[in-house]
Amino acid sequence: MTGQVRDAVRTRRALLDAAARAVVVHGAGVSLDAVAREAGVSKGGLMHHYRSKDELMAALADDLFDQFARAVEDRIDPADTAPGRRLRAYVRATFDDLEKTQDAVEQTTLMATLSAFPEPARRAQERYRRWNRTLAEDGVDPQRILVVLRACDGASIAPLFEGPLGPEELAGTRSLLLALATGTGPLVG
């Protein structure tokens, strides 16, 4: 990357992080002014990178999905050649996130708020369809994919209802879901 491109990447990173914080505080009604303030830039500076609130919200959603998709790819075990290796990587990415962050409430508020905007909602649907396709190509029974994905999502929002999950509970759920993601046959007869 040239220095100029590197600077632009770094600026966009800082703007998206500021936008995420501003959305959590102000909800769907967040203004570009509030995001610019949070980022410590002028509104003009922000709009040089994102020309409208819709464009910024779409970029923020894409960024969250990209980060998760990269986390899954990073966790595919190269030595693991059995069907379901990507589904197991999905479980690992989910639980690594849960062990790392104590801000499940903020993450969920952010996703819920973003999904109120048409373009982020459309992109989320597209990503989910793509996940389902990619995971199915990996040779796992669709029922197993469904239960494991739903349970991963449920574990992600559990801290909302139950407070922070303890390390033992997280480890237990992780290994249970990895085991479910390891069989290839149907889950129920």
Added chain:
Amino acid sequence: MTGQVRDAVRTRRALLDAAARAVVVHGAGVSLDAVAREAGVSKGGLMHHYRSKDELMAALADDLFDQFARAVEDRIDPADTAPGRRLRAYVRATFDDLEKTQDAVEQTTLMATLSAFPEPARRAQERYRRWNRTLAEDGVDPQRILVVLRACDGASIAPLFEGPLGPEELAGTRSLLLALATGTGPLVG
């Protein structure tokens, strides 16, 4: 109930419904003024029933939990005497809700916002511990309870990411989870 008690119950119902709507729109920063406005009463009228915002948020959380607990009890099949009857009723209550409401985004935003308040968060944790105890007493393997509860929660937030779930997908997930809630042995060997 006397007429006076019935009126108070009806008023509280209207106030809680207004509070839920106001929290979805204004987030955690919602004011008692905004709730009173939404309910069409004076702030004094609201505070006659709920003396503070904390008290109102706690009452709102309790109300949501109570409604769900009643929905589960209502769905226990009296003819069903096999272990896991309450877990199966939990699945039915979850999916009946999902089939009925198109406002999953609002429900999740509401729960996420409420859980930012200490007292609702404490009560949510207490309720979840109670669910786990009650469901375990019903004779089902703890791993099955965990996977079914997490998958129910995941299905509840799925419309956030995937848009409204179609009737076929809902019916498929419901019967898969009912089947998982029917076995009593461990889910994985």
